[in-house]
Amino acid sequence: MITYPLPLTANWQRGAALNSLSTTEQSWLLEPGSLTAKLKSHGRDFSVQVLSELQCILTLEQQQLLDCSHEKIINREVLLWCDGLPMVYAQSWLPVTDDMQQQQLLVLGNKPLGDIIFQHPDLKRTEIEVACFDRQHCIQQLVSQYSSTATDLWGRRSVFSLMKSRFLVSEIFLPGAFIYT
Numbered sequence: 001m002i003t004y005p006l007p008l009t010a011n012w013q014r015g016a017a018l019n020s021l022s023t024t025e026q027s028w029l030l031e032p033g034s035l036t037a038k039l040k041s042h043g044r045d046f047s048v049q050v051l052s053e054l055q056c057i058l059t060l061e062q063q064q065l066l067d068c069s070h071e072k073i074i075n076r077e078v079l080l081w082c083d084g085l086p087m088v089y090a091q092s093w094l095p096v097t098d099d100m101q102q103q104q105l106l107v108l109g110n111k112p113l114g115d116i117i118f119q120h121p122d123l124k125r126t127e128i129e130v131a132c133f134d135r136q137h138c139i140q141q142l143v144s145q146y147s148s149t150a151t152d153l154w155g156r157r158s159v160f161s162l163m164k165s166r167f168l169v170s171e172i173f174l175p176g177a178f179i180y181t
Protein backbone atom coordinates (compact mmCIF):
# COMPACT_ATOMS: atom_id res chain seq x y z
CA MET A 1 0.00 0.00 0.00
CA ILE A 2 1.64 3.25 -1.13
CA THR A 3 1.32 6.22 1.21
CA TYR A 4 1.25 9.63 -0.45
CA PRO A 5 3.02 12.00 -0.56
CA LEU A 6 6.01 9.87 -1.48
CA PRO A 7 9.08 11.18 0.36
CA LEU A 8 11.71 12.22 -2.19
CA THR A 9 14.65 12.32 0.18
CA ALA A 10 17.78 11.96 -1.93
CA ASN A 11 21.28 13.30 -2.51
CA TRP A 12 20.17 16.32 -4.54
CA GLN A 13 22.99 18.02 -6.43
CA ARG A 14 23.33 20.91 -8.87
CA GLY A 15 22.66 19.32 -12.25
CA ALA A 16 25.15 21.58 -13.99
CA ALA A 17 27.91 20.29 -11.71
CA LEU A 18 27.45 16.66 -12.77
CA ASN A 19 30.02 16.05 -15.52
CA SER A 20 29.28 12.33 -15.83
CA LEU A 21 25.87 12.72 -17.48
CA SER A 22 25.42 11.42 -21.01
CA THR A 23 24.09 13.74 -23.70
CA THR A 24 20.67 12.12 -23.45
CA GLU A 25 20.66 12.38 -19.66
CA GLN A 26 21.61 16.05 -19.83
CA SER A 27 18.95 16.67 -22.46
CA TRP A 28 16.17 15.39 -20.17
CA LEU A 29 17.46 16.25 -16.71
CA LEU A 30 18.52 19.79 -17.53
CA GLU A 31 15.65 20.64 -19.90
CA PRO A 32 14.88 24.28 -19.02
CA GLY A 33 11.49 24.27 -20.68
CA SER A 34 8.38 22.21 -20.11
CA LEU A 35 8.87 18.50 -19.59
CA THR A 36 5.27 18.04 -20.75
CA ALA A 37 6.09 19.72 -24.05
CA LYS A 38 9.26 17.65 -24.43
CA LEU A 39 7.39 14.40 -23.85
CA LYS A 40 4.66 15.45 -26.28
CA SER A 41 7.30 16.15 -28.92
CA HIS A 42 8.78 12.67 -28.50
CA GLY A 43 5.56 10.69 -28.43
CA ARG A 44 2.12 10.63 -29.98
CA ASP A 45 -0.18 9.93 -27.05
CA PHE A 46 0.30 11.93 -23.83
CA SER A 47 -1.82 12.00 -20.68
CA VAL A 48 -1.70 12.84 -16.99
CA GLN A 49 -2.91 10.41 -14.32
CA VAL A 50 -3.50 12.00 -10.92
CA LEU A 51 -2.27 9.75 -8.10
CA SER A 52 -2.96 12.07 -5.20
CA GLU A 53 -3.84 15.68 -4.45
CA LEU A 54 -3.75 16.47 -0.74
CA GLN A 55 -3.57 19.53 1.46
CA CYS A 56 -0.38 19.06 3.45
CA ILE A 57 2.06 20.69 5.85
CA LEU A 58 5.51 21.47 4.44
CA THR A 59 8.59 19.78 5.86
CA LEU A 60 11.30 22.13 7.16
CA GLU A 61 13.40 21.43 4.06
CA GLN A 62 10.49 22.27 1.80
CA GLN A 63 9.77 25.46 3.74
CA GLN A 64 13.41 26.44 3.26
CA LEU A 65 13.32 25.52 -0.45
CA LEU A 66 10.13 27.49 -0.98
CA ASP A 67 11.25 30.25 1.39
CA CYS A 68 7.79 30.29 2.85
CA SER A 69 5.76 29.01 5.75
CA HIS A 70 2.45 28.85 3.90
CA GLU A 71 -0.10 27.24 6.11
CA LYS A 72 -2.00 25.75 3.23
CA ILE A 73 -0.21 23.85 0.51
CA ILE A 74 -1.46 21.31 -2.02
CA ASN A 75 0.71 18.31 -2.77
CA ARG A 76 -0.02 17.02 -6.26
CA GLU A 77 1.38 13.70 -7.47
CA VAL A 78 0.86 12.49 -10.99
CA LEU A 79 2.12 10.09 -13.60
CA LEU A 80 2.87 11.42 -17.06
CA TRP A 81 2.04 8.76 -19.63
CA CYS A 82 3.44 8.75 -23.13
CA ASP A 83 2.60 6.19 -25.82
CA GLY A 84 1.09 3.81 -23.27
CA LEU A 85 3.99 3.94 -20.79
CA PRO A 86 4.20 5.75 -17.42
CA MET A 87 7.33 7.85 -18.06
CA VAL A 88 7.48 10.41 -15.24
CA TYR A 89 6.31 10.55 -11.65
CA ALA A 90 5.86 14.24 -10.82
CA GLN A 91 5.34 15.74 -7.37
CA SER A 92 4.44 19.39 -6.94
CA TRP A 93 3.99 21.45 -3.77
CA LEU A 94 1.56 24.24 -4.66
CA PRO A 95 0.88 27.02 -2.13
CA VAL A 96 -2.78 27.96 -1.74
CA THR A 97 -2.45 31.63 -2.71
CA ASP A 98 -4.63 34.03 -4.67
CA ASP A 99 -2.15 33.93 -7.57
CA MET A 100 -2.27 30.15 -7.78
CA GLN A 101 -6.05 30.10 -7.54
CA GLN A 102 -6.44 32.79 -10.20
CA GLN A 103 -4.21 30.76 -12.54
CA GLN A 104 -6.34 27.67 -11.92
CA LEU A 105 -3.25 25.85 -10.66
CA LEU A 106 -5.03 24.30 -7.70
CA VAL A 107 -7.74 22.57 -9.72
CA LEU A 108 -5.69 21.04 -12.53
CA GLY A 109 -7.17 17.56 -12.60
CA ASN A 110 -5.56 15.79 -15.56
CA LYS A 111 -4.41 19.00 -17.24
CA PRO A 112 -0.61 19.17 -17.15
CA LEU A 113 0.82 21.84 -14.84
CA GLY A 114 3.36 22.72 -17.51
CA ASP A 115 0.68 23.56 -20.08
CA ILE A 116 -0.34 26.51 -17.88
CA ILE A 117 2.79 27.81 -16.20
CA PHE A 118 4.98 27.92 -19.30
CA GLN A 119 2.51 30.24 -20.97
CA HIS A 120 3.63 32.95 -18.53
CA PRO A 121 6.58 35.00 -19.79
CA ASP A 122 7.50 35.99 -16.21
CA LEU A 123 7.79 32.38 -15.03
CA LYS A 124 11.12 31.81 -13.32
CA ARG A 125 12.76 28.60 -12.11
CA THR A 126 15.76 27.99 -9.89
CA GLU A 127 18.74 25.99 -11.04
CA ILE A 128 17.74 22.37 -11.61
CA GLU A 129 18.94 19.86 -9.03
CA VAL A 130 19.41 16.20 -9.89
CA ALA A 131 19.41 13.01 -7.83
CA CYS A 132 19.65 9.26 -8.36
CA PHE A 133 16.98 7.06 -6.74
CA ASP A 134 18.33 3.58 -6.11
CA ARG A 135 16.56 0.24 -5.98
CA GLN A 136 15.79 0.64 -2.27
CA HIS A 137 14.10 4.04 -2.55
CA CYS A 138 10.38 4.08 -1.74
CA ILE A 139 9.60 5.39 -5.25
CA GLN A 140 10.27 1.80 -6.34
CA GLN A 141 6.97 0.78 -4.66
CA LEU A 142 5.22 2.82 -7.33
CA VAL A 143 7.51 1.57 -10.10
CA SER A 144 6.84 -2.06 -9.13
CA GLN A 145 3.17 -1.55 -10.03
CA TYR A 146 4.20 -1.00 -13.66
CA SER A 147 7.57 -2.67 -14.10
CA SER A 148 9.02 -6.00 -13.02
CA THR A 149 12.59 -4.78 -12.74
CA ALA A 150 13.86 -2.27 -10.18
CA THR A 151 16.59 -0.02 -11.49
CA ASP A 152 18.30 3.19 -10.45
CA LEU A 153 16.22 6.17 -11.57
CA TRP A 154 17.10 9.76 -12.35
CA GLY A 155 15.12 12.63 -10.87
CA ARG A 156 15.19 16.39 -11.01
CA ARG A 157 13.64 19.25 -9.06
CA SER A 158 13.45 23.01 -9.10
CA VAL A 159 11.44 25.82 -7.58
CA PHE A 160 9.24 27.88 -9.88
CA SER A 161 8.20 31.46 -9.21
CA LEU A 162 5.03 32.85 -10.72
CA MET A 163 3.90 36.31 -9.61
CA LYS A 164 4.30 36.17 -5.82
CA SER A 165 4.03 32.37 -5.49
CA ARG A 166 6.83 29.82 -5.40
CA PHE A 167 6.25 26.12 -5.90
CA LEU A 168 8.49 23.08 -5.81
CA VAL A 169 8.29 20.56 -8.66
CA SER A 170 10.12 17.24 -8.60
CA GLU A 171 10.10 14.73 -11.43
CA ILE A 172 11.40 11.18 -11.47
CA PHE A 173 12.00 9.44 -14.77
CA LEU A 174 10.47 5.96 -14.67
CA PRO A 175 12.05 2.90 -16.37
CA GLY A 176 10.20 3.37 -19.67
CA ALA A 177 11.26 7.01 -20.07
CA PHE A 178 13.16 8.23 -23.13
CA ILE A 179 16.10 9.29 -20.92
CA TYR A 180 17.12 5.63 -20.62
CA THR A 181 17.05 4.83 -24.32
Ligand SMILES: C=C(O[C@@H]1C=C(C(=O)O)C=C[C@H]1O)C(=O)O
Nearest residue numbers: 034035036078090111112113114
Ligand atom coordinates in the same frame (compact mmCIF):
# COMPACT_ATOMS: atom_id res chain seq x y z
C1 LIG B 1 6.15 21.66 -14.79
C2 LIG B 1 5.69 20.88 -15.75
O1 LIG B 1 4.50 20.18 -15.57
C3 LIG B 1 4.56 18.76 -15.61
C4 LIG B 1 3.23 18.28 -15.20
C5 LIG B 1 2.94 18.19 -13.85
C6 LIG B 1 1.51 18.01 -13.37
O2 LIG B 1 0.58 18.00 -14.23
O3 LIG B 1 1.33 17.90 -12.15
C7 LIG B 1 3.97 18.30 -12.90
C8 LIG B 1 5.28 18.42 -13.29
C9 LIG B 1 5.68 18.32 -14.69
O4 LIG B 1 6.16 17.04 -15.00
C10 LIG B 1 6.37 20.71 -17.06
O5 LIG B 1 5.69 20.33 -18.04
O6 LIG B 1 7.59 21.00 -17.11
